Amino acid sequence: MKKQQQLYKGSLNTIIMKLLEQQGKMYGYEITQKVKEITQGEMNITEGALYPALHKMEADGFLDVEMDRVDGRIRKYYKLTESGVKETVSRMEELENFIRNMQTIVNPNLKLDF
Amino acid sequence: MKLSAEQIDFIETALIEKCNFKDFDDVRMELTDHIATEIETEIENNKLLFDAAFVKVMTRWNSMILPKSWSRYESVPYMVCKLWKSLDWKFQFSAIPITLMVSLLAYYGQQNGISLYVFLLPILVLGVLANVYLLMSKYNNRVKSTLSSYALQKIFGQTLTLLAFLIINAFFISEGIRETILPIFWPSTYVSLLMLGKAWVMKKHIKIENQLLKVI
Numbered sequence: 001m002k003k004q005q006q007l008y009k010g011s012l013n014t015i016i017m018k019l020l021e022q023q024g025k026m027y028g029y030e031i032t033q034k035v036k037e038i039t040q041g042e043m044n045i046t047e048g049a050l051y052p053a054l055h056k057m058e059a060d061g062f063l064d065v066e067m068d069r070v071d072g073r074i075r076k077y078y079k080l081t082e083s084g085v086k087e088t089v090s091r092m093e094e095l096e097n098f099i100r101n102m103q104t105i106v107n108p109n110l111k112l113d114f
Numbered sequence: 115m116k117l118s119a120e121q122i123d124f125i126e127t128a129l130i131e132k133c134n135f136k137d138f139d140d141v142r143m144e145l146t147d148h149i150a151t152e153i154e155t156e157i158e159n160n161k162l163l164f165d166a167a168f169v170k171v172m173t174r175w176n177s178m179i180l181p182k183s184w185s186r187y188e189s190v191p192y193m194v195c196k197l198w199k200s201l202d203w204k205f206q207f208s209a210i211p212i213t214l215m216v217s218l219l220a221y222y223g224q225q226n227g228i229s230l231y232v233f234l235l236p237i238l239v240l241g242v243l244a245n246v247y248l249l250m251s252k253y254n255n256r257v258k259s260t261l262s263s264y265a266l267q268k269i270f271g272q273t274l275t276l277l278a279f280l281i282i283n284a285f286f287i288s289e290g291i292r293e294t295i296l297p298i299f300w301p302s303t304y305v306s307l308l309m310l311g312k313a314w315v316m317k318k319h320i321k322i323e324n325q326l327l328k329v330i
Contacts (some may be wrong), residue, residue: 028144029151047148048178052196055141057319059197067143067325071151073122074143075330084326 008043012053015093017044017062017080017088025079026068028054053079062087115157117150121164125149128172133179133191140259140322141194149175162186194258196258201264205311220299231287234299238280241306244313245276252317257326261319265312276305 062084129135135142156167220233279302
């Protein structure tokens with residue numbers, strides 16, 4: 001499991017961006033839970049990795065923030081900016097290429113179509 | 115079970131007093147919400163009392179939010195420190211090669227009869243404008259975010275440095291020494307670029323400030 005986490009590490013930003021592209025806007029806790037739910041507990045994004053990634057993408061202009069008062073506290077939502085949307089497309093292409101290449105190396109007979 | 119206002123205040127106070135989140139309103143509120151949600155989940159799923167759930171959740175968070183004594187920003191929470199370090203790379207360290215490139219360009223210009231001030235003056239003017247913007251922001255700032263605290267740290271010291279280089283440059287101009295001041299060119303350009311970078315960060319903070327002012 002721990003080794004698997006290491007493999008995911010390099011794709012963390014892409015995963016977050018893809019989720020935001022699908023969901024529109026999300027807050028930190030929601031992202032961690034959504035990833036857990038989609039991967040059926042296989043992948044666990046730690047808060048120590050999630051927030052620095054979110055804050056950096058926000059400072060880089062890929063994410064915009066929106067704040068709302070929910071249950072007596074302030075909730076910070078993230079959503080993709082225009083440049084974030086473009087960046088997501090290019091990162092997804094890179095990730096898909098990477099997966100395809102890995103697949104070719106690991107299992108040369110299997111063909112993936114995406 | 116949703117936490118009460120007092121319990122949420124308790125979490126926020128702990129973040130301020132134990133983890134030094136006083137000057138980072140945006141991240142503090144974000145973490146308060148996240149930690150509160152985790153505590154609520156602990157209370158619901160594991161039937162814990164607030165105090166026990168709080169200790170359990172905070173123990174998990176400690177390494178990410180406590181300031182690290184070995185860090186360059188030793189009183190800054192680790193999570194904020196990580197962002198600041200990436201901003202350092204973007205602005206402080208990248209200003210060094212840019213300064214060297216501009217200096218080189220100025221040097222070759224000088225060799226071809228173009229005064230050094232053709233390069234230096236626009237950079238200095240931009241640096242001063244950025245500095246004025248930062249000083250004004252310092253007084254008009256209504257909330258403190260991770261970005262504003264980064265942009266405004268050591269602002270007075272840096273203003274004095276910029277002022278000192280302005281005076282030195284003005285002295286050289288008044289003395290008619292125009293072509294032999296390349297050593298002065300380098301720090302003047304660097305400080306000006308630094309100011310421009312910080313002004314850019316401060317501009318990003320305005321968006322966060324507007325959002326925060328809507329809800330507090």
